[in-house]
Amino acid sequence: MSTRMMTTALVAAMLLLSTSLACAAGTIKIGALFSVTGPPAFLGEPERNSAQMVVNEINRSGGIRGQQLQLVVYDTNGDPTKAVQMATRLIKDDHVVAIIGPSTTGETMAVIPVVEKDRIPMISCSAGSKITEPVKRYVFKTAQNDSLAVAKIYEQLQRQRLQRVAILTVSDGFGASGREQLKALAGRYGIHLVVDDTYGPKDTDMTSQLTRIRASQAQALIVWGTNPGPAVIAKNFRQLGLRIPLYMSHGVSSKKFIALAGAAAEGVKLPSGKVLVADLLPKRDPQRAALLAFIRDYQRHYRTEGDHFAGHAWDAVMLLKMAIANGGATPEGIRQALERTRNFHGIGGTFNYSPTDHAGLTKDAFVMVQVRRGNWVLAP
Amino acid sequence: MELGTQLLQYLLSGLATGAIYALIGIGFSIIYNATGIINFAQGEFVMLGGMVTVFLLKAHHLPLWAAIPLAVLIVTLVGFLFERLAIRPLRKATPISLVIVTIGGSILLRGLAMLIWDKDTHSLPSFSGDDPITVAGATVLPQHLWILGITLVLITLNKWFFSHTISGKAMRACSCNPRAAALVGIDVRRMVLFSFVISAAMGALAGIIVAPLTMTSYDVGGMLGLKGFCAAIIGGMSSGLPTVLGGLILGVLESLGAGLISSGYKDAIAFIILLLILFLRPQGLFGKPESERV
Amino acid sequence: MGGAKELLKYGLFAATILLAPYLFSGSYLLNVLVFAGINTLLAVALNLLLGYAGQISLGHAAFFGLGAYASAILTTTYDWNPWTAMAVAALTVGALAFAIGFPVLKLKGHYLAMATLGLGIIIQIVFNEWVDMTDGPSGFSGIPNLTLGPLTFDSDRMNYYLVWIFVLGCVFFSLNLANSRIGRACRAIHDAEVAARVVGVNARLLKVQIFALSAMICALAGSLYAHVMTFIAPSSFGFTVSVELLTMVVIGGLGSIYGSFLGALLLTLLPEFLSVMHDYEIVFYGGLLMVMTIFMPDGLVRVMPALCRRLPSLRRAKEDADA
Numbered sequence: 003m004s005t006r007m008m009t010t011a012l013v014a015a016m017l018l019l020s021t022s023l024a025c026a027a028g029t030i031k032i033g034a035l036f037s038v039t040g041p042p043a044f045l046g047e048p049e050r051n052s053a054q055m056v057v058n059e060i061n062r063s064g065g066i067r068g069q070q071l072q073l074v075v076y077d078t079n080g081d082p083t084k085a086v087q088m089a090t091r092l093i094k095d096d097h098v099v100a101i102i103g104p105s106t107t108g109e110t111m112a113v114i115p116v117v118e119k120d121r122i123p124m125i126s127c128s129a130g131s132k133i134t135e136p137v138k139r140y141v142f143k144t145a146q147n148d149s150l151a152v153a154k155i156y157e158q159l160q161r162q163r164l165q166r167v168a169i170l171t172v173s174d175g176f177g178a179s180g181r182e183q184l185k186a187l188a189g190r191y192g193i194h195l196v197v198d199d200t201y202g203p204k205d206t207d208m209t210s211q212l213t214r215i216r217a218s219q220a221q222a223l224i225v226w227g228t229n230p231g232p233a234v235i236a237k238n239f240r241q242l243g244l245r246i247p248l249y250m251s252h253g254v255s256s257k258k259f260i261a262l263a264g265a266a267a268e269g270v271k272l273p274s275g276k277v278l279v280a281d282l283l284p285k286r287d288p289q290r291a292a293l294l295a296f297i298r299d300y301q302r303h304y305r306t307e308g309d310h311f312a313g314h315a316w317d318a319v320m321l322l323k324m325a326i327a328n329g330g331a332t333p334e335g336i337r338q339a340l341e342r343t344r345n346f347h348g349i350g351g352t353f354n355y356s357p358t359d360h361a362g363l364t365k366d367a368f369v370m371v372q373v374r375r376g377n378w379v380l381a382p
Numbered sequence: 383m384e385l386g387t388q389l390l391q392y393l394l395s396g397l398a399t400g401a402i403y404a405l406i407g408i409g410f411s412i413i414y415n416a417t418g419i420i421n422f423a424q425g426e427f428v429m430l431g432g433m434v435t436v437f438l439l440k441a442h443h444l445p446l447w448a449a450i451p452l453a454v455l456i457v458t459l460v461g462f463l464f465e466r467l468a469i470r471p472l473r474k475a476t477p478i479s480l481v482i483v484t485i486g487g488s489i490l491l492r493g494l495a496m497l498i499w500d501k502d503t504h505s506l507p508s509f510s511g512d513d514p515i516t517v518a519g520a521t522v523l524p525q526h527l528w529i530l531g532i533t534l535v536l537i538t539l540n541k542w543f544f545s546h547t548i549s550g551k552a553m554r555a556c557s558c559n560p561r562a563a564a565l566v567g568i569d570v571r572r573m574v575l576f577s578f579v580i581s582a583a584m585g586a587l588a589g590i591i592v593a594p595l596t597m598t599s600y601d602v603g604g605m606l607g608l609k610g611f612c613a614a615i616i617g618g619m620s621s622g623l624p625t626v627l628g629g630l631i632l633g634v635l636e637s638l639g640a641g642l643i644s645s646g647y648k649d650a651i652a653f654i655i656l657l658l659i660l661f662l663r664p665q666g667l668f669g670k671p672e673s674e675r676v
Numbered sequence: 677m678g679g680a681k682e683l684l685k686y687g688l689f690a691a692t693i694l695l696a697p698y699l700f701s702g703s704y705l706l707n708v709l710v711f712a713g714i715n716t717l718l719a720v721a722l723n724l725l726l727g728y729a730g731q732i733s734l735g736h737a738a739f740f741g742l743g744a745y746a747s748a749i750l751t752t753t754y755d756w757n758p759w760t761a762m763a764v765a766a767l768t769v770g771a772l773a774f775a776i777g778f779p780v781l782k783l784k785g786h787y788l789a790m791a792t793l794g795l796g797i798i799i800q801i802v803f804n805e806w807v808d809m810t811d812g813p814s815g816f817s818g819i820p821n822l823t824l825g826p827l828t829f830d831s832d833r834m835n836y837y838l839v840w841i842f843v844l845g846c847v848f849f850s851l852n853l854a855n856s857r858i859g860r861a862c863r864a865i866h867d868a869e870v871a872a873r874v875v876g877v878n879a880r881l882l883k884v885q886i887f888a889l890s891a892m893i894c895a896l897a898g899s900l901y902a903h904v905m906t907f908i909a910p911s912s913f914g915f916t917v918s919v920e921l922l923t924m925v926v927i928g929g930l931g932s933i934y935g936s937f938l939g940a941l942l943l944t945l946l947p948e949f950l951s952v953m954h955d956y957e958i959v960f961y962g963g964l965l966m967v968m969t970i971f972m973p974d975g976l977v978r979v980m981p982a983l984c985r986r987l988p989s990l991r992r993a994k995e996d997a998d999a
Contacts, residue, residue: 414786418786419786420786420789420790468966468970471970472969472970477732477784477785477786477789478726478730478732478785478930479969479973480786481732481734481785481786481789482922482926482965482969483965483966483969483970485919485922485965486961486962486963486964486965486966486969487962487966488962489919489958489959489961489962489965490959490962490963490965490966491962492958492962493956493957493958493959493960493961493962494959496958497956497959604915608793608797611790612794615790644805646801646804646805647801647805649797649801650797650798650801650802653794653795653797653798654794654798656790656791656794657791657794657795657798660783660787660790660791660794661779661780661782661791664783664787
């Protein structure tokens with residue numbers, strides 16, 4: 003290849019880039035990294051939708067202290083490398099003051115060194131506990147920690163005196179993180195894990211694992227995964243005629259799970275963010291107002307039900323809005339204001355950040371729900 | 383539960399999964415035998431079968447009995463177009479370029495499915511209920527019987543086609559020696575097209591009959607396709623019984639592996655078998671060794 | 677490297693690479709170019725195998741991953757010196773590839789494609805399942821940046837030079853290899869293996885050697901990737917990555933080293949400019965792979981000069997028509 007062509011290509015590349023640098027004055031730019039495509043698209047798509055929805059609403063009602071908000075969204079494809087590139091792009095070229103996302107724990111872990119180095123606050127929408135344990139100066143999160151969901155399930159098992167428990171986790175980031183917490187917390191609740199098995203995210207038949215679990219005389223089964231695996235497991239579970247209580251993770255707390263598993267979903271219990279059963283919550287619940295507003299808005303904009311993944315992005319934008327209003331539109335101001343957040347009643351729960359806690363939620367963020375007659379209801 | 387019942391359950395689950403691998407594997411073999419091409423897009427035909435059926439049921443409210451043949455027909459058409467637009471125009475048809483073109487085709491089909499429908503997982507209703515049937519303490523679903531039955535019918539049809547019809551015999555001739563086949567007046571290019579059409583139809587049907595159990599989405603094709611290929615390799619790329627046995631063996635080994643050894647390494651089992659067979663018995667588990675083709 | 681013209685070409689290439697950061701300083705594009713460099717290393721490695729020796733591999737991402745994980749584990753868990761770890765990783769992966777190369781490369785065409793694909797998947801499963809070593813699917817974090825005396829490679833600019841100096845070395849080496857006795861023997865195998873064997877080329881050993889060399893370069897790229905990213909996860913080393921590498925090589929042109937550079941650069945940069953494509957990206961990839969193989973089996977490198985030669989005449993024709 004001739005070098006002339008090479009230089010032409012490089013110069014052309016630069017020109018293309020400089021056009022994207024145009025930046026409107028008087029607006030506050032915030033960045034977002036969501037995996038709108040790729041395997042975790044079921045997270046990224048609703049997250050992008052609700053983030054955009056809230057930003058539009060804020061702007062319509064006059065912005066923050068008179069300044070309009072601009073959301074720059076990049077798709078990460080569920081790929082850590084892409085997430086790092088896009089985070090750098092948000093910081094270096096778009097000059098955002100804060101970042102929302104990424105959608106998965108892996109991508110978040112990959113991006114953390116970048117935001118820490120460039121001192122840009124980031125509110126991750128992924129669940130992994132290790133994102134904020136230990137605390138990183140600029141990294142916050144809105145998705146409930148896996149450990150809280152595990153604690154919620156274990157608490158109930160302990161009340162029912164079920165000690166011999168089998169766990170079946172998916173072998174991806176979500177399942178691995180859940181498995182870690184399930185194993186770590188078991189002792190504290192006097193629970194003995196009799197089977198610790200996994201399945202692949204693309205597996206289509208889990209009767210082998212369930213047969214082994216049946217033989218183990220476990221008193222309850224906990225499945226940790228995202229659709230469609232748990233729906234297959236629910237079907238296989240019914241096929242094998244297992245009668246023990248079946249618990250799942252918040253990874254499938256949506257109507258979608260019931261649609262996929264059909265009759266096999268009946269009786270499945272799981273810890274869920276309150277958004278799934280917002281209309282069933284008692285009137286005094288502090289989150290109720292926010293939840294109902296979120297569900298109504300999301301339904302109006304996108305003609306489908308807002309799930310708790312969408313809620314993570316809703317919370318992140320609202321937290322940022324408050325932080326900008328209180329601390330100013332600078333990265334450091336936002337970071338400090340975020341750390342002072344108290345009693346923010348969002349979709350995922352009631353947030354209380356502090357310098358030693360960047361996850362901000364307690365296990366009250368979860369309620370136990372159960373499938374009854376093809377619908378989610380509050381579990382007794 | 384005693385070990386005997388457990389083993390029986392592993393065996394039954396394995397056979398049901400294995401039947402699917404066998405169907406997909408035969409799709410691979412048919413194309414390979416007629417053309418010498420490993421069609422990396424075979425798994426996408428499987429995906430399309432399930433997705434098109436779901437789409438016909440949900441968006442067009444067709445009954446299941448009408449949606450299934452229509453879906454098979456549509457996917458067959460895709461197979462036809464795929465051969466016409468991707469395989470035939472290839473000027474330098476080396477194995478490498480064929481591999482690359484079919485990989486490109488599989489990515490393209492997957493992407494189109496994602497754009498036309500969505501990224502969600504969908505389920506299909508079972509053909510005849512979900513009440514498990516008990517066999518000596520182990521259980522199967524009615525859908526498993528459908529899978530085994532349809533596989534059996536298809537394989538018999540396949541066998542009959544290749545041994546008793548003119549087209550079938552012509553396709554076998556092409557696989558033995560395309561030049562000689564052309565000399566005796568067989569239209570080799572038409573046979574190549576034909577093999578893609580048959581494979582697409584078989585893949586689609588496989589995708590439809592598993593969807594009630596495994597659900598379907600735009601990206602299920604990859605892994606299923608690879609497993610089907612492993613089945614075909616175990617069977618020595620035969621389009622008959624050896625590949626069916628290959629599929630069943632693979633299904634049962636996977637199920638036993640997941641139940642008795644480790645479910646994490648379950649997928650590795652298929653590929654380790656694939657490598658061992660390729661290294662040690664490239665003619666397949668049941669074939670007789672033949673001299674190296676240069 | 678043969679001839680002054682070749683040397684001049686390489687010199688210009690190297691100068692462009694070394695000066696490029698001054699065009700993009702402070703821009704995120706520099707960060708993307710770091711990864712373009714890593715992809716160039718991988719594409720050149722695959723091209724040595726595919727373009728020169730004519731052997732396909734659908735599992736090269738696994739060697740990339742082995743290098744990355746070896747460096748990550750040795751430097752983080754066992755506190756090795758990163759440079760020593762990098763060398764050990766590359767040599768071990770090379771040796772491993774040499775060993776498996778013998779049975780694998782006995783296979784041909786489609787069978788070879790499937791065997792390498794299976795190998796790649798098995799290795800990725802190990803990354804996922806060997807949780808004690810690799811931290812499993814949630815990924816391995818806390819890998820240190822590389823240092824050299826007073827220099828720490830923790831900024832985009834530093835990483836750019838780190839990666840691209842490796843690329844320059846690798847390109848120089850590969851160009852020389854192509855014009856050496858080994859390169860000629862390789863092309864002989866590619867064109868007619870039997871004939872090559874008849875004239876005394878030890879085809880089998882040569883193929884395995886190239887395979888091992890190619891795996892070694894991939895492992896090196898993996899080590900660099902690990903230290904640049906400081907975080908790695910199994911999903912970055914799967915089948916899709918192997919296919920992307922294949923696309924880069926095919927687009928650039930089989931057997932052309934500069935072509936692989938062009939293919940890697942194009943495929944790394946393109947998504948950045950076409951970010952509006954979002955969902956269409958996957959369709960675009962698939963379509964590109966097919967169109968290139970069907971209509972330009974020789975790759976961009978051989979098509980572009982022809983196009984450029986024709987362009988002036990086209991322009992002249994247009995001017996004539998306007999006049």
